[in-house]
Amino acid sequence: AQTPLTVTVTGAAGQIGYALLFRIASGQLLGGGRRVKLRLLEIPAAVRAAEGTALELDDCAFPLLAGVDVFDDPKQAFEGANVALLVGARPRTKGMERGDLLAANGGIFKPQGEAINAGAAPDIKVLVVGNPANTNALIAQAHAPDVPADRFTAMTRLDHNRAIAQLARKLQVTVGQVKKLTIWGNHSATQYPDVFHAEVDGRPAAELIGDRSWLADEFIPRVAKRGAEIIEVRGASSAASAASAAIDHVHDWINGTPEGDWTSAAIVSDGSYGVPAGLISSFPVVARDGRFEIVQGLDVDEFSRQRIDASVAELQEERTAVQGLGLL
Ligand code: NDP
Numbered sequence: 001a002q003t004p005l006t007v008t009v010t011g012a013a014g015q016i017g018y019a020l021l022f023r024i025a026s027g028q029l030l031g032g033g034r035r036v037k038l039r040l041l042e043i044p045a046a047v048r049a050a051e052g053t054a055l056e057l058d059d060c061a062f063p064l065l066a067g068v069d070v071f072d073d074p075k076q077a078f079e080g081a082n083v084a085l086l087v088g089a090r091p092r093t094k095g096m097e098r099g100d101l102l103a104a105n106g107g108i109f110k111p112q113g114e115a116i117n118a119g120a121a122p123d124i125k126v127l128v129v130g131n132p133a134n135t136n137a138l139i140a141q142a143h144a145p146d147v148p149a150d151r152f153t154a155m156t157r158l159d160h161n162r163a164i165a166q167l168a169r170k171l172q173v174t175v176g177q178v179k180k181l182t183i184w185g186n187h188s189a190t191q192y193p194d195v196f197h198a199e200v201d202g203r204p205a206a207e208l209i210g211d212r213s214w215l216a217d218e219f220i221p222r223v224a225k226r227g228a229e230i231i232e233v234r235g236a237s238s239a240a241s242a243a244s245a246a247i248d249h250v251h252d253w254i255n256g257t258p259e260g261d262w263t264s265a266a267i268v269s270d271g272s273y274g275v276p277a278g279l280i281s282s283f284p285v286v287a288r289d290g291r292f293e294i295v296q297g298l299d300v301d302e303f304s305r306q307r308i309d310a311s312v313a314e315l316q317e318e319r320t321a322v323q324g325l326g327l328l
Contacts, residue, residue, distance in 0.1 A: 163181050267281075
């Protein structure tokens with residue numbers, strides 16, 4: 001049998017972790033019937049809970065699961081990792097200033113970047129889910145100088161999937177009929193879900209939608225605020241859908257995006273579309289041969305330009321703030 005790949009998951013005892021681990025262990029993350037070894041990282045207070053989840057993973061008798069180990073030390077947890085899912089993060093609590101939030105997360109993502117630099121496998125692929133995801137990814141990447149920068153990504157796939165679902169519902173088509181949707185910018189309320197290149201059975205989605213007021217007044221805010229809507233209705237934050245999007249992101253990164261379509265991921269900018277180089281910002285991307293590439297040559301009209309620029313400006317402010325904290 002093939003050698004198993006090693007997947008490290010941080011925040012493994014959290015809500016997203018609980019929804020994520022069983023899908024990884026069942027083979028849905030890596031695809032291709034590949035075997036997987038899990039390395040779980042938690043803070044000391046949550047190690048026992050992660051060990052409990054490891055017991056449940058045993059009890060599933062997943063044929064592709066080659067073992068589960070639990071750690072509270074990042075150096076050990078990232079040893080030999082081929083894929084790292086950075087889910088654990090410090091949430092914003094009441095009265096917390098943005099600077100405090102960034103500083104607290106710097107204390108998590110800096111040592112994790114260093115540990116990835118020191119011990120991950122040469123083909124390491126990193127997905128940051130924990131918020132503020134783009135800037136957390138930037139901090140980790142900055143502390144892994146020996147790892148190619150393009151191995152660090154942040155998740156906007158949940159926003160992408162939410163946007164597809166909303167558009168499909170509006171146009172009364174199936175989600176499979178909607179292609180080439182894009183999330184630009186930061187995984188935050190400033191993100192810009194762009195339908196102007198999207199197609200439904202090859203027809204421009206924007207034509208089928210017709211009026212722009214639905215876009216500006218309903219679609220864009222609904223997608224950007226969907227997390228809050230879930231909390232309001234469910235009484236808890238979205239965990240299974242976030243986990244599902246993380247599975248999609250890594251699965252497509254490894255196995256490629258389908259012909260004739262693209263997806264959205266926050267990746268290190270090369271300056272495309274006027275996004276300053278080095279920022280980790282969401283773009284339309286295809287995945288080929290284990291690499292994401294930005295889809296080039298799309299027209300960006302004034303409506304889109306303003307919204308992309310606003311989200312990118314927020315990313316620049318976050319970068320400036322973490323530079324000020326000495327985290328970059
Ligand atoms: P969740 O598992 O619900 O969320 C984890 C992170 O994912 C949060 O930062 C959250 O951001 C983010 N996130 C991204 N997208 C979404 C989304 N759509 N919906 C909800 N969350 C999203 O948090 P828990 O508190 O249940 O679990 C966190 C775990 O991480 C805890 O077990 C804690 O011990 C652990 N932890 C581990 C660390 C480590 O391994 N070194 C470090 C820090 C924490 P937001 O809250 O802003 O929505």
